[in-house]
Each structure stands twice: as structure tokens, then as C-alpha cells.
Amino acid sequence: MPNALRKPWVGIALIAAVLVVAPLAVGASLGNAWVRVLDFAALYVMLALGLNIVVGFAGLLDLGYIAFYAVGAYLYALLCSPHFGIHWPVWAVLPLGALVAGIFGVLLGAPTLRLRGDYLAIVTLGFGEIIRIFLNNLNTPVNITNGPQGIARIDPITLFGQPLSRPLEFLGVGFSGVMLYYYLFVVLALGIVFVGIRLQDSRIGRAWVAIREDEVAAKACGINTRNVKLLAFAMGASFGGISGGLFAGFQEFVSPESFSLLESVMVLCMVVLGGMGHIPGVILGGLLLTVLPEIFRQGAGPLQQALFGTVVLDPEALRMLLFGLALIAVMLYRPAGLWPEPRHRSEYKQ
Amino acid sequence: MDILLQQIVNGLTLGSIYALVALGYTMVYGILGLINFAHGEVVMVGALSSLTVIRPLAASGLPGPVVMLIGLAFAALVCMALGFSIERVAYRPLRNAPRLAPLITAIGVSIVLQQLAMLIWGRSYHSVPELLPNDPHDFFGASITEVQIVIIVVAAATMAGLMLLVNRTRLGRAMRATAENPAIAGLMGVDANRVISMTFVIGSALAALAGVLISANYGIAHYHMGFILGLKAFTAAVLGGIGNLAGAMVGGILLGIIEALGAGYIGDLTGGVLGSSYQDVFAFFVLIVVLIFRPSGLMGEKVAERA
């Protein structure tokens, strides 16, 4: 490899260039619908990185993570829409969403984090479902969440007076709304990556790994495992809350449907399949699991048409089926994920 | 008072079904320490595959119960084969992997089964032909239908049979030994792999029965019916003490009754704030409370942590 390419800042500059140009290139060649896919990819990467703190760093199995996403989303929806007639600014609502989600994380975690792995998984799953059921039903006697219909006409995210849903001209280039959201999400995602990297290589990060490796030994070393685990849980929850708020502003609509168990499983899979605890792997997992299904969804119907003359199998079912099979396959053949931390690879060799 | 008895009858019916499914969870957990996430879907497959046989036969003029038995037999075969394959393909290779791997795989299997069911049987709710007379009988002021009686009796008989199997037969002894200590059981000549396979097979047969019974009770079967049912049955298993067979039965029945009573009274209890659509929340709530305050369940043993 030429010497110039070995320097780390060259790699970073390259990645930065790609990130900046991507939406324009994709928008020009494939259309805005695919830029939207990039936006969701960035959102899911943020979610996956948040869950990574819980599952990847601290080793706590959370199957109800989407509940925090829901809390953040609905908080934004309630505070920035015609539903209650309140329209708070985004810079107030997002941090509030993080805080409220974090509080939910502590409330859930405090009694449950001492449970063993699979029990914790089931409890968090139950919690996720409870949140969804409440969101679905809190429309009587007082209409808080508007039930299954969800909350619509949510205010888009507005930065410096520019609502990101409207196009913008900058330096002679036209940026559509989805492109503007893309840049916002990527910047925030990079922020979360930064926080993740800093946490990993710190006293707290080491404590999380210690707990994950051997909780008894960690306690004997003086680590207050309960509080440290709660910290992981709360941090993961607050990142989920922020992502939820962004989602609500972006989509301008929320409903309980978006926050099902399947979503929690999806995000978990991004972390596990990508490479648990390994930030680049988790990003890869997030990207793959957002983009690939989309490619599949767009392509499966036409492909079947071309091959069989008609759509034989429901593309949606096929997509999920392949996803389930992929889960099984990865666990059987690469249980450490597609891009695990180098030293973990040998741990999983069978 | 009538409402109370009625809800108890309903709860007993539902609980019998939960108990049947909970047994599958508890047996697998007792032997492998694994939550078989896919078990609920096996119940669903049992219900839908029995329907595939029942629907054509129902119009043929054979007596209802006979059709049901044929449907059950078919479903049992399908489910047993399914359970066996799942264990072999998805769980056995991961016996020594870190805990997370089999759990994720189980989720994957669950998704695969649901999607396959959707592809095979479609998304619609399938109605189940009425094979057993559904006339209500009076029972001390509450009404109980023949279907409900059949469910309760059949479930009870099956569970009694299972207890006999586990406590009085060679296979049962082997199962209990493997659950306690697979290595030592192996030294005594027990083929752990075979025992584990049998455990899955038996659990799946029970699941098939539960599927047939529940679709008879509610009159519908649907590709998504296994998920919530599975979760609730798992709750029942935990409530009774995971790994404990009698516990699973007790837990199942208890959970059914709690849920029925809850659904019936929740309006009164909360002054009309919460309605019966919150029924599912009960099971989750029970689960969380049990796991936090008494993780060993009603009948399980406390396990001390060793350094």
C-alpha cells in the first residue's frame, strides 16, 4: 500500500469526503427515496451505538430497547405538534427526551439489573411490550397518546430558523429536506461514535468490560456493579431517547406500530451481528441491516416478476424470513459477529 | 359472585393451555438452561397444521371429535419433527457457546417459523370449524361450555401422563438425571443428546395439543398467535419455578386465573381508567414482579451463588 494511504488522517479525510458527498450522489442517481434510506441508516446506527453500550460494553441483554426510542419520540410528538398545541424548540425537547428516557432506564434497571442474562432479556422484553401497549391504549379516558392512530403533523426539526423538511440552496448546490436531515443525523451519529470511543477507553469502560467478563471478580475489585450497570443502562436509554426525538421530527408522525418487539430485535441484531462491543462493527451492522432489507424490498417484487412472471411469495415475508435465517446462520458460523473486536475472534473459534 | 366464578372458569381453561405450553419451556430450560424462544411458534404451527387437516375432513361427515383427533395426530407429528429439527440444527451446535448465541438463534428460529407460517397459511385469521358442541352448561351460576370442559380435562390428563413418564419410566429418570448433571448422567450411561432430543419432542407434542385446544377455544388460528402465548406461558413457567414441572402446571393455571380475574375486574379496580385491552400487560407485570422478588418462582429452589 502506498505510504500516503497508511496515515490515519488520510483514511479519516476519505471517509469524511464520502459522508459529505453521499447524499448528493445518491440523490442524483437513485432519487430522494434512497437518501431517505440513508437517513434511516444514520438513525439506526445511532440506536445501535446506544444499545452497544448496554449489550456490547456492559454485556446486559436488553430486548426492549425500542421502548426508550418510543419515549423520546412520543415526548417530541407531544411537545411539538398540534396534539396539545404546544410547539417547543428542538434544542429543548431533544435533551429533555434524553433525560426522560434515561430516567425510564434507571426505573427499569434498578430492580432488574441483578437478574441473570436470559431473565433480564425477558424482563426487558416485557417492559418494551408494556410501553407499546400503554402507547396504544392511553387514549381513554384522557387522550394522551392518541392510541393506535398515533400523532401526526409533528413539527419538523428546525435549525437556525430553517426547517429541515424544506430544501435549501447552499454554495450553489440544492439540498433537499432529506439531505439536510442526513447531515444532521450524521453529525449526531459521529458525536455518539466519539462518546462511545471515549467511554470504551476509560475507567468506566473498563469497569463495564470487567462486569461483562466476570461480575463476581468485578465486585471483589471494588466495583459497585449495580451502579455501573445502571449507568450503562441509563446512557443507552438516553441515546435511544435522542434518536427517538429525531425520528419524530423527521417522520412528522409517530404511532405505536413503529415500536414493536421486532424493532428491538432488529437493533439488537445490528449490534450482535455487526460485532458486539466493537464500534466499527456495530456501525457496519446498522448500515447493513437498514440498507440491505431496503434493497431487497425494492428488488424482490420485480425480480420475481422477471423470473416467474408474477410475485409468488410475499416480499415482506421473504425479507423477514431471510433475516431470521441470517440470524441463525451468523450465530452458527460467526457468533462473534461480522466484524468483531480482534481479540474476541479467537474466543469464539469452535 | 357469578362473575367471579365465571372468570375462574375462564381462567382455568386458559390456564390449562398455558400450563401445557409452559411445560415445554420448563423442560428445555431445566435440561439446557436455554429459553426456547421458538416454542410459542411451535404451538402456532400445531394449530395451523391441524387446521389444514381438519378443514377438509370437517365437511366429510365424520364425527367432530374424530376429526379433531386426526387433526391433533397430524399436528403432533408435524410439531415433533419440527421440535426435533430445531434442536438439532439451531441449538445443538451452540451447546458450548456463550449464552447470548443460543438466545439470538432462538429468536431467529422464531422469526423464521412465523414467516414460513405466513407464507404457507397467509396473513388472514383462519376460522376453526366447530367440532365439539359449544353449548354452555350451568355450573353453579357460571356457564361452562363443552369445549372448555374438554380443554381442562384433556390438559389435566396429559399432564398426569407426563408426570408418570417423568417419574416412573426409564426415560423420565434419564431426563431428570440429565437435567441435574449431564456429565454424571453420561457416566451412568445416559445418552444426553438423545435425552435432549426427546425433551424437545415431548415438549413439541404438548405444544401441538395446546395449539389444537386453543384454536378450538377461540375459534381462530393465526400466524402471529404464538408470540404472546409463548411469552405468557414462559411467564407461567417462571412463576411456578423454571425447571420444575409441577411448578409449570401450577404457574400456568395460576396465570390463567390471574389474567381472567384481572381482565374482568380491571375496570372496577382502576375506576374505569384502564380497560380490558390492558389484559396482556398482566402477564408481563406478573413476570417482572416474580423475577424481581422471587426469581426461583413458587416451587423452585433457591440457588446460592458460589465463589
Add this chain to the structure above:
Amino acid sequence: MTVLLEARRVSKHFGGVQALKDVSLSINAGEIYGLIGPNGAGKTTFFNVLTGLYRRDGGEVVFGGTPLRLSSPHQVAQAGIARTFQNIRLFANMTALENVMVGRHLRTRAGVIGAVVRGRGTRAEEAAIRTRAQQLLHYVGIGDSANRVARHLSYGDQRRLEIARALATDPKLLALDEPAAGMNATETAALKTLIEGLRADGLTVLLIEHDVRLVMGLCDRVAVLDYGEKIAEDIPANVQQDPTVIGAYLGGAA
């Protein structure tokens, strides 16, 4: 001679089994104190009760003059008692250095904000953690293995690593659970030197051991447990002669 740790009538039962019955012993500051007894006598149970892994059912423990309330393991560590485990419990996939750095956790403070912002204070603290960890690795004799992953170390080195990690918590009392298990004569001799070095540096050591020669040659005083009860507590030479002890355990070896 000040008493560092005093156990008064400590009891523990598991269901019907009385694992510890009114065990009273006292450890003086700066001594090496041995805890021996036949298998199943309750030695590790005592350790676990002492370090908060098990809840004691009766009696009390006084450490450095302050009673140790029903404490959890991390509080015990904070009070100044560090331990190693019979079956070596390292953080297998962390390097040796990282293992010891974890040991510094309770004497350092940086939290989430510190981790993310990484200001001057945090960076200084991290550097101090790293330096101290390196020192400890050298002290126990595995300085060269700092960057090797813990599970790749040899058995003997893993034991040393566990001791280094325990030392990182700045304990006043170091409790070692069968540190010589699985070691040959050379390794045991090196371990003996290490422990004597610890005493010379002012640490108090409590140790469970089966290797009678090591115990007799190393310990200032020894307590003998049998069936959960203390049957002797004295200098090794006397314990060796005690007929009750001989009857229970020693049988004239050494």
C-alpha cells in the same frame, strides 16, 4: 501487636447444613495468618462470608476497629480487604495490564463526563492508573506480560496476575484462597518469597492453603477449621502438635 481483623462467632448455614458455627478468630496487623482444615471444613465459606459474597447468619466482623456491617463485596473491598479466588477469576479477554487497571477502580474517580471530556485531571488519573498497574505487574514478577491477554498467560502467571490485581485496590488485608494450588515446588517457593515480601511491605495476609509445608513455613499463626468450627488457633509449631488437629486433619505429615 494490633488486631486488624476480628471475627466473632461468625455463623453461616445453607438450608440444613451448618457451614460455619461460631467461628471466632483474630488476625494481627502485619502477620501472615493461615486458615487450614480438611476439605469441606468451611474455609472458602469463611472467605466468602468475610468478603461479602455470602450473607452471614450470625456473629460479627470487626476490621480496623470498625464493624463490617452486612456488606456487599465492593464495600468490603473499599474497606480494605482484597481477595483472590480458588479457581482464578481473571477478566480473561483483557490484557494483564488492563486487569490490574480495573483493580484501581475503587481508588479513582473519573466518571462518564471525565471519560468523554478527558480533561487534564482525568488524563493525569489515567496515567497514574497505568503506571501503578505496571509497577504492580513488575512487583509480582510478570512485568513483561503486560500486554498479553490474560487467558494466554501460564497458570502460575495468572495466579500472580490475580494477586497484582488484588494489590491494586490498596488493601490492608489480602485474602488469598489457595494461591499455591496446582503449583510445583519451584513455583511454590517463588510464591512464598512473594508473600513474605508483602508482609515486609506492611501488608497483612490471610491465606487458605492445603500445602502444609508452605503453611508451616510461611505463616505466623494458623487457625484450623473442621466441620465449620474452629478447633485450634496458634503458632504453626503448636498447631502441628495439637492432638485435636492431628485427629481431624494433619495426621503427622511434614
